[in-house]
Amino acid sequence: MQENEYKRYEEIGNWDFSDIKYTVEQNSSWDFYKEISKYTNSSSLLLDLGTGGGEKTLSNMPDTGMIIATDFSSKMIETANINKKNYPNKRIKFVTMDNLNMNFPENLFDVITARHTIIDAKQIHRCLTPSGVLIIEGVDKYDCWELKELFKRGQAYNDEIAISKKDYSDIKNAGFAEITLQEIVQYEYYKTKEDLLALLLKTPILDDFSELDISSNTHKNYIEKDLFNKYVDEHSTEKGIELKRLLYGIVAQK
Ligand SMILES: C[S@@+](CC[C@H](N)C(=O)[O-])C[C@H]1O[C@@H](n2cnc3c(N)ncnc32)[C@H](O)[C@@H]1O
Numbered sequence: 001m002q003e004n005e006y007k008r009y010e011e012i013g014n015w016d017f018s019d020i021k022y023t024v025e026q027n028s029s030w031d032f033y034k035e036i037s038k039y040t041n042s043s044s045l046l047l048d049l050g051t052g053g054g055e056k057t058l059s060n061m062p063d064t065g066m067i068i069a070t071d072f073s074s075k076m077i078e079t080a081n082i083n084k085k086n087y088p089n090k091r092i093k094f095v096t097m098d099n100l101n102m103n104f105p106e107n108l109f110d111v112i113t114a115r116h117t118i119i120d121a122k123q124i125h126r127c128l129t130p131s132g133v134l135i136i137e138g139v140d141k142y143d144c145w146e147l148k149e150l151f152k153r154g155q156a157y158n159d160e161i162a163i164s165k166k167d168y169s170d171i172k173n174a175g176f177a178e179i180t181l182q183e184i185v186q187y188e189y190y191k192t193k194e195d196l197l198a199l200l201l202k203t204p205i206l207d208d209f210s211e212l213d214i215s216s217n218t219h220k221n222y223i224e225k226d227l228f229n230k231y232v233d234e235h236s237t238e239k240g241i242e243l244k245r246l247l248y249g250i251v252a253q254k
Contacts (some may be wrong), residue, residue: 002118005204006072012202013075015052020190020198022240025060030249032137036113037062039133039251044110047127049099050117054080058087062144064111070097102127111135119167120176121252128254134176136250137184140164143246144205149225154206164248176252184247189240193232196241197223 040046044064051057052074062065069092071077080094085090100112102123112124114230115137124134140163141156148154156163168181190196200206200223207222235242 003052008204009052009071009073010075013053013073014055015076015203016055017199022195022199023082023189025187025189026184027186028182030182031182032113032115032135032249033060033062034246035135035249035251036059036111039111039135045108047104047109047112049112049119049124051080051112051116052076054083054094056115058083058090058092061092061113061133063091065091066080066246067092068095068109069093070095070099070102072096073084078102095129098105099123107132111243114138119170121167121170121176125174125176125254132254134171134250134252136248136252138163138167140246144243145242145246147206147231150172150231151206151224155204160227164250167248171250176254178253180251184249186244186245186247188243188245189237190243191240193228193241196232196243197228200228201241224241 022052029119036046040062042063042065046061046064047068048057048061048067048069051071054069057067057069058080067090069080071080071094074096077096084092084094089188099118100123103119104127106126107129108127111127111133112128113135116139119136121134128134139155141159142162143156144154148157155172158235164181164183168179171179232241
């Protein structure tokens with residue numbers, strides 16, 4: 001298990017950003033949930049990996065026969081079960097499970113989804129039905145690049161291969177027959193400095209959870225004030241403080 005990441009997600013306990021005020025302008029028409037709708041119907045069995053507190057899965061996932069949503073953090077699953085009470089008609093079950101140690105039977109799921117979480121393509125391939133589909137949205141190396149360049153660190157900052165390319169080749173090597181990879185450029189505009197700071201303190205954008213040296217369970221991200229203010233000064237626009245996101249989408253058929 002990824003010990004540092006596990007501790008951070010247990011500490012955070014939800015993936016809710018509803019308190020942060022920002023708007024989004026997307027340059028790509030690729031949309032994770034619209035892609036999922038194309039491959040599901042009212043009898044599909046869907047597995048959502050690394051679901052967090054189920055926030056997005058509960059509100060955005062199309063209605064299918066049944067959704068199993070997993071996360072390795074039991075705190076996240078606890079939150080998801082609380083959030084589920086607001087969606088009494090959603091056919092969904094939350095389960096604690098490590099994406100890198102999945103113990104579902106072979107050929108079970110029609111669709112497996114993973115948004116902003118780690119995957120093991122071989123294990124996913126095994127659990128999908130013969131015509132099953134994997135749909136991913138990921139955060140790429142060059143996400144928030146101006147910010148990472150300023151701080152000289154961040155998620156995947158030192159990676160030699162972009163995460164999208166690594167995922168693509170792992171998925172190919174796992175035996176998937178048809179794979180499409182789509183780059184997604186998105187501009188986010190944060191209303192205030194505090195909104196942007198709240199995002200940076202909660203996510204691994206600047207402090208990659210996997211690279212943190214966590215000596216206690218109460219670790220807090222550290223953001224250098226002078227660098228943060230410099231970024232804000234240089235990226236303030238009429239729409240808000242701009243953050244350029246670089247994401248990717250993958251659809252892979254077994
Ligand atoms: C960035 S959050 C994304 C949550 C949700 N998918 C979303 O898009 O809102 C990543 C989630 O993946 C979970 N996660 C990270 N590594 C995992 C692993 N090896 N197995 C299962 N879950 C994992 C974390 O606990 C966290 O809830």
